[in-house]
Amino acid sequence: MEAIEVRNLVKRYSGNGSAAVDHISFSVGNGEIFGLLGPNGAGKTTAIKILTTMLKPSSGTAKIAGFDVSKDKDSVRKSIGVVFQEPSLDWRLTGRENLDFHARIYGISRKERAGRIEEVLKLVELEDKADMVVDKYSGGMKRRLELARGFIHHPKVLFLDEPTLGLDTHTRRRIWDYIKELNDNEGITLVLTTHHMEEADYICERVGIMDRGKIIALDTPKNLKDLIGSDLVSLEMNTGSKGAVFKKLEFVIDYREHDGVVTLQMERGDLKIPTIMAVAQREGIEIKSVNLRKPSLEDVFLHFTGRRIRE
């Protein structure tokens, strides 16, 4: 049995014309780290809310650990942990009290509680802040505490909705490592949403790319990037109306122009930058910068939608 099975899930909010979640299907294996990557409004939170029984689907089915999210809510809730996009800690309580309260709700015995609280505090490195009221925590500390709270009761599946939103790069990387450790040490199946492509690339074993309620591509980050195939050259330049000269070069597979930046996808093989520079010079096009890079999940999104994730 898969940890999660989603079939043709649809959610329409009343008053909204198009569906927020539009016939999505996917499954997640036990112990897998799965990500939903997409821009604002793609439907990621809506999907998570349905899978965690907070919202009723308009149609379709979803099963968590074999339990149907519409018919067997209690069993689903006992099988999962959730870290919501919006912070949901009690700011007047200390970190330890927040964890203790949650552990009691999940019926963890008094005997087990203290030890388990120490264990989860250790994983997110908050042992020395455990007795401070959460009101005095930094944003990163709050997020780490929410993560600890999410898995304290040994859930089979942990849902993380934008786990690192608004955090600085350093804190973000630490959270990525805690998530990986959690998956390694406790074997928890993880589903996370993000609009941060590096996050999806670095943590997730498979990624579903979401746009306008639909999953437009789903595979391992490597396979998704391999779809783009070759290296990409981005040129910051003022093409005027002459951009198309690059499109005609025989080694250029794909040409896109966006916000004064031309991105060329090239066949594998020798570097063609000198040829590109020569063409620009011949046409009198001034190049401000050149950047050669490997494809990212952003390029995959651009490939399927013609847009960037952050717009």
Ligand SMILES: Nc1ncnc2c1ncn2[C@@H]1O[C@H](COP(=O)(O)OP(=O)(O)OP(=O)(O)O)[C@@H](O)[C@H]1O
């Ligand atoms: N309670 C609601 N009532 C009506 N429409 C809603 C409601 N919640 C979300 N929506 C709409 O559903 C769509 C998907 O929203 P959702 O919050 O699921 O997106 P998201 O991918 O999580 O975005 P973000 O990256 O900004 O968190 C959006 O168009 C949003 O306006």
Ligand SMILES: [Mg+2]
């Ligand atoms: Mg969201």
